Amino acid sequence: MHYTKLASMAVVVLVILSNVVLIVNAMKSYSSQGLTIKGTPISKWLKGFPKIYGGTLKVALPGEPNVFNWWTASSLWDLIVLSPIYSRLVRIINGTLAFELAESIEWSPDYKVLTIKIVKGVKFHDGKPLTAHDVAFTIDILSKKSWTYYHGYFLNVEKVEVVDDYTLKVCFKAPDAGFIYNALTVMNIMPKHIWEPIFKSMGDKVAKYSPKIPDDLVGSGPFKIAEYVPGQYVKYVANKDYWLGRPCIDELIYVFVSEANVAILAVQKGEVDAYVGWITPEVVPELLSTPGVAVHVFVSDTFYHWGLNNLKWPFNITEFRRALAYCVNREAIVKELLMGYGSVGNPGVVPPFGVHAQWCNRELLNKYKFNLTKAAEILDKLGFKDIDGDGWREASDGRDFSFEIYAPSYDVIRVRVAELISEWLSKIPGGGLKAIPKAVEWKTVWPLIKGAKVDTWLLGSGTGNDISWLLRRFHSRPEGTGNWVRYSNPIVDELTEKLVTTFDPEERKRIAYRIQEIIAEDVPLITLYYRKFPMPYRIDKFDGWFLAEDEPSVNFITLLRVHLKQYATAPTTQPTVMAIREAITTIIVIAAIIAIIAILLIRKRTWYK
Amino acid sequence: MKKFLLRRLYTSIITFFIVITFVFFVIRFTGDPLAELEDDPRITPEVLDKIRALFGLDKPIHIQYIDYLVNMFRGELGYSLHYKRPVIDVICSKLPYTLMLLIPSITLSNYIAYKLGVECGWRRRSTFDLIVSSIAFTIRSIPYFWLAILFLYIFSVQLRITPLFGAISPGKGGFSLSLDWIMDYLWHYILPFTVLTLRASLALIPYVRNALIEVLEEDYIVTAHAKGIPLKTVKYSHVARNAILPVITIMGLRYAFLIDGAILTETVFSYPGTGKVVFEAIINRDYWLLQGAVVILTLSVIIVNLIVDLIYALLDPRIRYR
Numbered sequence: 001m002h003y004t005k006l007a008s009m010a011v012v013v014l015v016i017l018s019n020v021v022l023i024v025n026a027m028k029s030y031s032s033q034g035l036t037i038k039g040t041p042i043s044k045w046l047k048g049f050p051k052i053y054g055g056t057l058k059v060a061l062p063g064e065p066n067v068f069n070w071w072t073a074s075s076l077w078d079l080i081v082l083s084p085i086y087s088r089l090v091r092i093i094n095g096t097l098a099f100e101l102a103e104s105i106e107w108s109p110d111y112k113v114l115t116i117k118i119v120k121g122v123k124f125h126d127g128k129p130l131t132a133h134d135v136a137f138t139i140d141i142l143s144k145k146s147w148t149y150y151h152g153y154f155l156n157v158e159k160v161e162v163v164d165d166y167t168l169k170v171c172f173k174a175p176d177a178g179f180i181y182n183a184l185t186v187m188n189i190m191p192k193h194i195w196e197p198i199f200k201s202m203g204d205k206v207a208k209y210s211p212k213i214p215d216d217l218v219g220s221g222p223f224k225i226a227e228y229v230p231g232q233y234v235k236y237v238a239n240k241d242y243w244l245g246r247p248c249i250d251e252l253i254y255v256f257v258s259e260a261n262v263a264i265l266a267v268q269k270g271e272v273d274a275y276v277g278w279i280t281p282e283v284v285p286e287l288l289s290t291p292g293v294a295v296h297v298f299v300s301d302t303f304y305h306w307g308l309n310n311l312k313w314p315f316n317i318t319e320f321r322r323a324l325a326y327c328v329n330r331e332a333i334v335k336e337l338l339m340g341y342g343s344v345g346n347p348g349v350v351p352p353f354g355v356h357a358q359w360c361n362r363e364l365l366n367k368y369k370f371n372l373t374k375a376a377e378i379l380d381k382l383g384f385k386d387i388d389g390d391g392w393r394e395a396s397d398g399r400d401f402s403f404e405i406y407a408p409s410y411d412v413i414r415v416r417v418a419e420l421i422s423e424w425l426s427k428i429p430g431g432g433l434k435a436i437p438k439a440v441e442w443k444t445v446w447p448l449i450k451g452a453k454v455d456t457w458l459l460g461s462g463t464g465n466d467i468s469w470l471l472r473r474f475h476s477r478p479e480g481t482g483n484w485v486r487y488s489n490p491i492v493d494e495l496t497e498k499l500v501t502t503f504d505p506e507e508r509k510r511i512a513y514r515i516q517e518i519i520a521e522d523v524p525l526i527t528l529y530y531r532k533f534p535m536p537y538r539i540d541k542f543d544g545w546f547l548a549e550d551e552p553s554v555n556f557i558t559l560l561r562v563h564l565k566q567y568a569t570a571p572t573t574q575p576t577v578m579a580i581r582e583a584i585t586t587i588i589v590i591a592a593i594i595a596i597i598a599i600l601l602i603r604k605r606t607w608y609k
Numbered sequence: 610m611k612k613f614l615l616r617r618l619y620t621s622i623i624t625f626f627i628v629i630t631f632v633f634f635v636i637r638f639t640g641d642p643l644a645e646l647e648d649d650p651r652i653t654p655e656v657l658d659k660i661r662a663l664f665g666l667d668k669p670i671h672i673q674y675i676d677y678l679v680n681m682f683r684g685e686l687g688y689s690l691h692y693k694r695p696v697i698d699v700i701c702s703k704l705p706y707t708l709m710l711l712i713p714s715i716t717l718s719n720y721i722a723y724k725l726g727v728e729c730g731w732r733r734r735s736t737f738d739l740i741v742s743s744i745a746f747t748i749r750s751i752p753y754f755w756l757a758i759l760f761l762y763i764f765s766v767q768l769r770i771t772p773l774f775g776a777i778s779p780g781k782g783g784f785s786l787s788l789d790w791i792m793d794y795l796w797h798y799i800l801p802f803t804v805l806t807l808r809a810s811l812a813l814i815p816y817v818r819n820a821l822i823e824v825l826e827e828d829y830i831v832t833a834h835a836k837g838i839p840l841k842t843v844k845y846s847h848v849a850r851n852a853i854l855p856v857i858t859i860m861g862l863r864y865a866f867l868i869d870g871a872i873l874t875e876t877v878f879s880y881p882g883t884g885k886v887v888f889e890a891i892i893n894r895d896y897w898l899l900q901g902a903v904v905i906l907t908l909s910v911i912i913v914n915l916i917v918d919l920i921y922a923l924l925d926p927r928i929r930y931r
Contacts, residue, residue: 066693148656151655209693227783229777229783230702231776233780256775256879257773258876263774461648482650484648585799586799589803
């Protein structure tokens with residue numbers, strides 16, 4: 001009795017003590033200085049190349065921008081064309097956070113207030129200084145106007161306060177650990193003096209406003225927009241007063257070339273210096289054999305996966321999904337279908353490169369190696385057996401079983417992947433699984449995927465710069481946006497929520513690792529590959545290309561660094577040569593047509609007399 | 610004649626109304642124009658709802674239809690979802706290029722097809738007919754896309770006398786009347802124009818030729834010859850005028866489909882134009898842009914049809930009195 005009393009008292013004391021330690025620890029982290037965000041200054045990427053000024057860089061784009069209003073711009077081409085005009089606070093460069101206009105970023109101890117100090121002396125193209133007021137205005141609009149493209153990243157912002165001309169405070173309604181990586185890395189700083197009057201006079205109609213070019217397109221970036229000819233090109237001139245020093249090239253031109261074959265010829269002929277568009281891997285050897293042409297291969301973080309409808313039988317059985325994972329030869333898809341232009345999918349979904357590398361759990365990469373025997377074992381255990389001996393496995397209740405794999409008809413690769421998967425499934429020892437590949441017009445099937453009405457599909461999904469994107473894809477929220485497979489696991493729900501509210505980088509990494517382990521274990525979807533894209537560019541005229549693993553050869557840093565080669569001849573004589581040639585050609589061709597018509601008319605008289 | 614015109618006008622209006630109604634509903638069955646944004650990690654459901662509201666997509670379909678009709682009679686074609694600009698603006702920014710390329714091309718190719726077709730039919734089975742007809746059939750069976758690339762390869766890559774892409778050299782600027790600009794424009798114009806005209810005229814030749822041969826068998830041609838009328842008059846006034854009637858419809862309707870444009874030409878030569886705008890509107894389910902394009906297309910088909918009917922009536926008095 002005596003001892004038990006003593007023991008229980010000891011336990012109570014221990015519990016209290018441990019709690020005190022916890023509280024003290026918590027107090028310590030609470031009262032300590034808030035979290036200071038670390039990053040490299042952007043100037044680090046701009047060192048060590050000669051400053052040779054001059055030249056016009058011509059880049060071919062396969063698509064044309066539709067919207068020049070950055071608040072609503074959403075297509076890739078819109079964003080590419082607007083990017084050289086504007087500056088940002090921070091940027092992701094080569095997978096790391098780089099500080100551009102931000103001098104320091106600090107979270108308050110309670111993670112409710114973000115204090116941002118910005119670089120002094122930056123000017124907009126029209127000479128007006130860029131201050132904290134402009135940054136605050138941009139954040140304010142993005143958090144209040146729900147029609148802006150990036151509004152989703154600014155949902156948690158409560159208000160923005162300007163402390164002085166170069167300091168501002170962003171206050172949050174709820175903790176948002178992904179804010180800097182997600183929101184600030186994509187946020188172009190818009191000039192308040194241009195846009196505030198427009199917002200005042202138009203209100204929400206700004207959503208349908210097309211800015212006057214170049215008057216409304218004032219930014220603080222390295223290039224000023226000079227001219228836009230619809231369907232033809234956008235021309236920029238270097239901003240000589242750019243705060244990091246003027247870009248080396250005098251002019252930048254994005255030309256719209258809609259046909260990839262023509263764009264490739266244009267690069268080969270030297271009519272353009274680079275092409276930012278998709279080319280088939282087959283032409284790479286020919287491009288590389290052209291003197292002066294190089295090819296940069298970069299990887300995109302869109303994860304292409306085999307989506308399994310977690311609500312539908314038998315895809316709601318974890319074991320069954322695991323069996324399917326063993327039936328997919330991801331290496332073969334990358335090697336044979338993508339011709340090596342891809343990276344093998346991580347069963348934990350997070351891409352093992354770029355900004356994602358810091359959160360990727362690499363131990364999972366080798367999980368689910370292609371193993372049909374193992375799949376057969378699992379299926380046997382689940383009762384999926386070939387009972388009637390027709391070579392196909394029946395369902396556990398003895399009925400015939402088959403399902404569909406939907407692939408978008410516009411993507412040849414995914415159509416082939418669907419066929420390959422169905423082939424592998426048919427080869428499972430002891431009877432195959434019948435999967436029917438279906439190539440379909442995507443917009444027709446999309447509502448069915450959204451409504452969880454189909455069995456399986458092949459989809460490429462976007463991620464996000466901050467690891468908290470896992471919440472969108474794997475949290476079992478009732479509205480289910482983004483989590484199209486309808487995966488539901490309370491532990492993952494809790495962990496993904498924690499990703500948003502946890503700020504300590506090490507702790508976040510641990511949580512991310514754990515989520516990936518669970519996903520790899522549960523297989524809500526089967527990550528197949530991340531695509532790599534070869535893009536040609538010329539190296540005989542310009543030098544200083546910034547080649548990052550996850551970006552095209554033409555990117556923000558390239559635009560600042562690219563410069564004429566020292567021994568390249570100045571292109572002063574070329575225009576006159578061109579003018580003479582085109583004049584002669586035109587005259588010859590017009591003369592030829594007139595001659596043909598004349599001959600026809602004259603001969604008509606003589607033929608039948 | 611007046612009665613004939615009125616009747617045609619009256620049916621045209623009904624046709625127009627039926628077509629625009631049909632288009633309105635058919636487009637709305639093809640899928641959600643905002644589906645693409647649903648998987649975009651940056652877009653939250655609230656943002657999507659707001660965009661839907663902005664473009665009136667949240668209203669019930671019959672209200673949307675009434676809005677559409679009301680706006681149309683006010684001359685407004687609405688806002689393009691994709692370009693976030695008035696539909697008229699989007700189409701008009703590209704229309705000059707299309708008109709400048711296609712009107713001369715269609716006119717010239719119609720003329721060449723008429724002249725060569727009449728010649729081939731008149732001198733059927735001669736060496737001339739054999740050569741022209743076989744060239745026409747060869748070119749006609751080559752896919753247009755490939756033909757265009759071939760021309761591009763020969764003239765721009767091998768001979769290097771024409772440019773590879775665009776309607777003007779990058780950096781030359783928008784429309785101006787300077788000699789420099791016009792020369793540059795023509796330099797870029799010549800190849801797409803040639804390919805379009807060549808292909809179209811060769812495609813039309815067999816129609817004219819066959820129509821002509823049918824007429825040649827008629828008794829009144831024998832009579833004309835017997836009367837000793839000069840060959841040239843027989844050829845153009847007796848044969849060609851009668852033979853051309855069915856071909857006029859084909860030739861005329863080519864103008865009506867202008868706005869659809871030469872999408873392949875635009876793609877291969879990276880030439881700006883309305884064809885690609887319409888094509889992208891279909892791909893993106895841009896309801897308003899597509900509706901606007903269809904309205905313009907329908908109007909031009911109806912107008913051209915009216916004109917063709919008028920020409921018909923002028924050429925063939927029987928129609929006037931029917």
